[in-house]
Amino acid sequence: MTNPSENAVTVRNVYKNYGEVEALRDLSLDFPRGQLTSLLGPSGCGKTTLLKIIAGLIPATSGEVLVNGEVVKAPGPDRAFVFQDFALMPWASVIRNVAFGLELRGVPKSEREAIAEKYIAEVGLTGFEHSFPHELSGGMRQRVGLARALSVDAQVLLMDEPFSAVDEQTRRKFQEDLLGLVQNENKTFIFVTHSIEEAVYVSDQIAILLPRPSRVMEIIRPQGFRDKDVDHIRRDPEYLDIVDRIWASLRSYVE
Amino acid sequence: MTVFGIKLPNMSSLLLWGLLWEFIGQIELTFFLPPLSAIFATLLEIGGTKAFITALKETAHAFSIGTLSAIVIGVPVGILMGKSRLIDQLLLPWVNLFLSAPLTALVPVLMVLFGFGIKAIIITTALFAIWIIVLNSRAGVMQINRSLVEMAHSFGASPFDAFTKIYFWAALPEILGGVRIGFIRAVKGVIIGQLLISIVGFGSLFELYASNFLMKHFWAVLIVLFALAFVIAEFLAYLERRVDYYASRR
Numbered sequence: 178m179t180n181p182s183e184n185a186v187t188v189r190n191v192y193k194n195y196g197e198v199e200a201l202r203d204l205s206l207d208f209p210r211g212q213l214t215s216l217l218g219p220s221g222c223g224k225t226t227l228l229k230i231i232a233g234l235i236p237a238t239s240g241e242v243l244v245n246g247e248v249v250k251a252p253g254p255d256r257a258f259v260f261q262d263f264a265l266m267p268w269a270s271v272i273r274n275v276a277f278g279l280e281l282r283g284v285p286k287s288e289r290e291a292i293a294e295k296y297i298a299e300v301g302l303t304g305f306e307h308s309f310p311h312e313l314s315g316g317m318r319q320r321v322g323l324a325r326a327l328s329v330d331a332q333v334l335l336m337d338e339p340f341s342a343v344d345e346q347t348r349r350k351f352q353e354d355l356l357g358l359v360q361n362e363n364k365t366f367i368f369v370t371h372s373i374e375e376a377v378y379v380s381d382q383i384a385i386l387l388p389r390p391s392r393v394m395e396i397i398r399p400q401g402f403r404d405k406d407v408d409h410i411r412r413d414p415e416y417l418d419i420v421d422r423i424w425a426s427l428r429s430y431v432e
Numbered sequence: 433m434t435v436f437g438i439k440l441p442n443m444s445s446l447l448l449w450g451l452l453w454e455f456i457g458q459i460e461l462t463f464f465l466p467p468l469s470a471i472f473a474t475l476l477e478i479g480g481t482k483a484f485i486t487a488l489k490e491t492a493h494a495f496s497i498g499t500l501s502a503i504v505i506g507v508p509v510g511i512l513m514g515k516s517r518l519i520d521q522l523l524l525p526w527v528n529l530f531l532s533a534p535l536t537a538l539v540p541v542l543m544v545l546f547g548f549g550i551k552a553i554i555i556t557t558a559l560f561a562i563w564i565i566v567l568n569s570r571a572g573v574m575q576i577n578r579s580l581v582e583m584a585h586s587f588g589a590s591p592f593d594a595f596t597k598i599y600f601w602a603a604l605p606e607i608l609g610g611v612r613i614g615f616i617r618a619v620k621g622v623i624i625g626q627l628l629i630s631i632v633g634f635g636s637l638f639e640l641y642a643s644n645f646l647m648k649h650f651w652a653v654l655i656v657l658f659a660l661a662f663v664i665a666e667f668l669a670y671l672e673r674r675v676d677y678y679a680s681r682r
Contacts, residue, residue, distance in 0.1 A: 233586075267677075278588075281589050
C-alpha cells in the first residue's frame with residue numbers, strides 16, 4: 178500500500194494534547210480503500226480520540242487527516258459514525274432515527290424514508306420501522322445505528338467499539354454480518370475495538386496502538402484466511418497465531 | 433386508596449373533607465366558613481353574571497399572555513444556559529436570586545416602571561413563572577447524552593438543527609416539569625398583580641367580597657380559581673407522562 182490514491186484515509190503526524198496530557202504523539206497511518214482497518218489497543222491508548230479526529234468531531238493539535246486527499250476540518254458527508262452507546266434519539270421511531278442523517282441534509286421526507294426502509298431491511302429490522310429505541314434490545318439498537326450510518330452512503334464508516342455494548346452471541350452475529358458488509362458495500366471501515374479476537378476476525382489490517390505516549394506499534398495484515406468461509410476463520414492456524422502474537426506484545430501494557 | 437377492601441376512586445378523600453366543611457358550616461361555628469352547599473349555590477348564582485365573566489376574561493387574558501411569554505423567553509434562555517458555560521455563568525446568579533426572592537416585594541417597582549395597567553400585571557405573572565422554567569430547561573439540557581450531540585454534529589447538523597432537533601427534545605421532560613410548576617406560580621402572580629397593581633379581574637372580586645364580608649361569594653371565586661389551577665396543572669402533568677417513555681432512557 179504505497180500508492181496514496183489507494184488509501185481512503187491518511188493520518189499524517191497527528192498530535193493531540195489535552196492540556197499537559199499527551200493523547201496522541203506523531204501518529205501516522207494509512208487506511209486502504211474498501212478495506213476494514215482495526216484500531217486495537219488497551220484502554221487509554223487514544224484509539225477513540227484518533228477516530229474522533231478522523232470524524233472531525235475533535236481537532237488535532239497538529240498534523241493532518243486526509244480523506245480522499247482532502248484535509249479534514251469538520252464532519253463531512255464522506256464519513257459516517259457508529260457510536261458505542263448507539264446515540265439514538267429516544268423520542269424518535271426507528272425509521273426517523275435511520276433517516277436522521279438524510280433529514281439533516283434536507284432530503285424530502287418520502288425520499289429519505291424510502292432509503293431508510295431499504296437499510297432497515299438490510300440490517301434485518303423489517304417490521305420495526307415504527308418501534309421506538311426503548312422497545313428494542315441492545316443488539317437491535319446498534320443495528321439501527323448501523324442503518325443510520327449506511328443510509329447517508331458515506332465512503333468511510335467510522336465505528337467506535339460498536340459491539341461492546343451488546344451480548345456475546347449478538348456480537349458474533351454482528352462480526353459475521355460486518356464481514357459481509359465489507360465485501361458488498363465497497364466502503365472503507367475504520368473499526369475501534371479492544372478485543373484482540375474481534376480485531377483479527379474482522380480486519381484486513383490491524384493497527385496496534387500503544388499508550389503513554391500513544392503511537393502505532395505494529396501493523397498486521399492477515400493474509401490467508403480472509404477469503405475463507407466465516408465458520409472456519411476461528412480455527413485457522415494463521416488466525417490463532419496472530420491472536421497469540423498480538424497478545425504477547427500487548428501483555429506488558431496491561432496492569 | 434382502599435378502605436375495608438373496597439377500592440375508592442381517586443380523590444375520594446375530598447368528599448370526606450367536603451362533608452366536614454358542610455358540617456362546620458351548618459353548625460355556624462364561624463362566619464368565615466359558610467356551608468359548602470351554600471357556596472356552590474352562590475357559585476351558580478354569580479357564575480353567569482357579567483361581573484364574573486369579565487373578571488374571568490381579564491384574569492385569563494393576563495395569565496395566558498404572562499405564562500406564554502415566560503415559556504417563549506424562558507425555554508430558549510434555559511437551553512442556552514445549559515449549552516454555554518459563559519451564558520450560564522452570566523445568568524445563573526440572577527435566575528437563582530429571582531427564583532428565591534419574594535417577588536411580591538418587587539411589584540411596587542414594577543408599578544413604577546410599567547404603570548398601573550394590565551401590562552404590569554402581565555409582567556408580574558411572567559416574572560413569577562419564568563425562573564423555574566429557565567432552571568428546569570437548563571437542567572434538562574445539562575443531563576443530555578453527549579454522544580447524541582456528537583451524533584448530530586457528525587451527521588452535519590447546523591447549530592439551529594441541533595437546538596430544535598436534539599437539545600429541545602432531549603430536555604422536553606424537564607421543560608414540561610418546569611412549565612407545570614411555572615404555571616402554578618403564575619396563578620399566584622396574576623392574583624397578586626390584580627390585588628396590588630390595579631384592582632381588576634378575580635383580584636377585584638376578592639377585594640369586593642372580602643371587604644364586604646361576603647364569605648360565600650369569596651369562597652365561590654376561590655374554588656373556581658383552585659379548580660382552574662388544578663385543571664391546568666393536571667393537563668401539564670398529562671403531557672409530562674406522554675414523554676415519560678423516554679425521560680428515563682436518555
